[in-house]
Amino acid sequence: METYAKALLIAIPFFIGLVLLEILYGYFIKNQMHKPMDTISSLSSGLTNIIKDSLGLAVIIISYPFLLKHLALFNIESTLTVYIIGFIAIDFAGYWNHRLSHKVNFFWNQHVIHHSSEEFNLACALRQSVSNILGYFPLLLIPAAIMGVPENVINIIAPIHLFAQFWYHTKHIGKMGWLEYIIVTPSQHRVHHAINPEYIDKNLGQIFCIWDRMFGTFQEELKEVPPVYGILKPAKTWNPILINFQHIWRLMQDAWRTSSWKAKFLIWFMPTGWRPEDVKEKYPVQVINDVYNFDKYETEATKAFIWYSIFQLLSCTGLMLFMFYSFGNLSFNELLIYGAMVFIGIYGYSTLMDRKNYAVWLELIRSFAALGFIYYTGDWFGLKSVSYIGFILVIIYFFITVLGAIYFSYFEKKQLSQIAV
Structure with missing residues (x-):
């Protein structure tokens, strides 16, 4: 590894x-x-x-x-x-x-x-x-x-x-x-x-x-049929971790809700998209029927917020690259903790990208947890000995995340709502 x-x-x-x-x-x-x-x-x-x-x-x-x-x-x-x-x-x-x-x-x-x-x-x-x-x-x-x-x-x-x-x-x-x-x-x-x-x-x-x-699965691209991209049950989120488990969560819900024991077993092995009849009628799921006429997923994004999201992406990439750089010097438990922090970071800022109200709390909790870890250990997984400037930048990053989460969750959102009115 x-x-x-x-x-x-x-x-x-x-x-x-x-x-x-x-x-x-x-x-x-x-x-x-x-x-x-x-x-x-x-x-x-x-x-x-x-x-x-x-x-x-x-x-x-x-x-x-x-x-x-x-x-x-x-x-x-x-x-x-x-x-x-x-x-x-x-x-x-x-x-x-x-x-x-x-x-x-x-x-x-x-x-x-x-x-x-x-x-x-x-x-x-x-x-x-x-x-x-x-x-x-x-x-x-x-x-x-x-x-x-x-x-x-x-x-x-x-x-x-x-x-x-x-x-x-x-x-x-x-x-x-x-x-x-x-x-x-x-x-x-x-x-x-x-x-x-x-x-x-x-x-x-x-x-x-x-x-x-x-x-028998080949199909040429046709001039008269321009490709339309996505999935028939739209993800409706920017959060990649949520997208990863949306489908399995629906399968679990359908298996629980159906009254048929046979369907509870078969649902996992049936063709993609198959649902038990009793569940399909009672719990409908949005499916794109007209691929040429549907609204793509969008969220409100000012230029400032787009650049902030890019900043978060680049910061998490930098944190991850240092993890790989230090891979041989960290124990498996340390790697799990480090990986979890980056995972939570991605979950946090992508939830903020979805403009979810609870995103601010995710960002605050993960930032203060990271700052607490730095205070307790006096380091960021050995970064201080490699680059003291890098260590300081990590601390600054988490403080910026606190400020950014609050600003974009409350102040910018309030400004946008006032403009809309």
């Missing part, structure tokens, strides 16, 4: 830099694909995901080394051939994992965050799950285990395979000629993120589009 954390010190600034580049490109060509609050929410989701993954917070049903030990029929050396075989095996497994996430109620919860943005840009690629706590992916790598692909090869290829899915989340690149028949392209992935009836649940491939063509 420490190696993964160190790699993220390079990867995170790289991906954020590409997002900024896309924003600048859209600005200069006067065709902006980003909306500030949506992009902040997307990047915040990425932070929660990589913290969760770096801490290894998942229950592994079965490990790849176990499968390799008991199923391998061949003994392949780590040559270029085995890396190619491993990459294809991971991509094949990724297709079926992706298809499972789109087709089964329970597994949709771990993927819904990725589709929750009503925009399509590089930032939405970073909307990754923190609810995928059931580690079953190695089961889909049985073909790789049978062929004897070494564990170290899988460990090297897996992050490369994941990072290679970033670039095609853009509307700035059109169709790519003959490459459309080999790899997943931006055009194909725009189809995948769309909620148009013609497009939904199509193009599930991750790197190679051959799987979609083989198994």
Whole structure:
């Protein structure tokens, strides 16, 4: 995990830099694909995901080394051939994992965050799950285990395979000629993120589009059908942690409320969106029926508030980067506490972005808790010895959060209500 954390010190600034580049490109060509609050929410989701993954917070049903030990029929050396075989095996497994996430109620919860943005840009690629706590992916790598692909090869290829899915989340690149028949392209992935009836649940491939063509899930982007993005049951929040668990919460409520014992069991394994009839009638949920005529989620955001939200995003990113920098020097309990503080920070400022009345209390509690921790320990997880200025900046950050939470929850909101009147 420490190696993964160190790699993220390079990867995170790289991906954020590409997002900024896309924003600048859209600005200069006067065709902006980003909306500030949506992009902040997307990047915040990425932070929660990589913290969760770096801490290894998942229950592994079965490990790849176990499968390799008991199923391998061949003994392949780590040559270029085995890396190619491993990459294809991971991509094949990724297709079926992706298809499972789109087709089964329970597994949709771990993927819904990725589709929750009503925009399509590089930032939405970073909307990754923190609810995928059931580690079953190695089961889909049985073909790789049978062929004897070494564990170290899988460990090297897996992050490369994941990072290679970033670039095609853009509307700035059109169709790519003959490459459309080999790899997943931006055009194909725009189809995948769309909620148009013609497009939904199509193009599930991750790197190679051959799987979609083989198994009947391929759909070309049509000129006469412009993609509309989001999810059919809109998230209606900027809070990435809430989005991660909205679907599973609805399933739990439906399982509790239905009078059918059969439905209580089947609801988890039924097609995505299925609900028991008695619950569906009594407890309706908003669903988009006309994808060309619905209101995208918006909240009141002045320029000052947008910049404050950006400040919070950058500050939490900085805190997280120091956590990865210090990964090897902190105990697991310290890493859990640190990760929880960043998580709560993201929950707090994204709730403030939703303009929820209770957001101010979340921000005040987490700021005073952090300041209390600093007072009690006399440090911020060893930052003082690395950079005393950085230590002072962390203290200033939490004081600014206190002031910002109060100002934007009360004073600015009062000013806006007076203007509205």
